[in-house]
Amino acid sequence: MCDGDDESVCHFLFECQRLTDRRKELWSDVELSMPRPMVEEIGMMNNQAKVTFILSGFGCKYVPEWNSIYVALVRFVSNLYALASDLRPVG
Numbered sequence: 001m002c003d004g005d006d007e008s009v010c011h012f013l014f015e016c017q018r019l020t021d022r023r024k025e026l027w028s029d030v031e032l033s034m035p036r037p038m039v040e041e042i043g044m045m046n047n048q049a050k051v052t053f054i055l056s057g058f059g060c061k062y063v064p065e066w067n068s069i070y071v072a073l074v075r076f077v078s079n080l081y082a083l084a085s086d087l088r089p090v091g
């Protein structure tokens with residue numbers, strides 16, 4: 001979707017330049033929903049580790065107290081997908 005050939009999930013979620021502005025907004029919502037130690041932990045990860053972390057449900061079982069984090073993450077992913085499909089040239 002951009003000049004590079006990299007269509008990986010990692011590129012899409014954390015690297016694609018065309019999504020940078022929106023990603024920043026959406027990601028700050030994600031961080032606001034997280035407890036501070038989690039924000040610090042994820043801030044030290046590389047992009048591939050972030051992808052694994054969020055797609056694995058933070059590496060542990062469902063935690064009811066984290067509901068707002070799950071919701072923010074779903075919004076992060078789904079809004080980026082919506083934006084990407086708008087950017088993708090038709091045909």
Ligand SMILES: [Zn+2]
Pocket residue numbers: 001002003004006011012015016017018
């Ligand atoms: Zn891209």
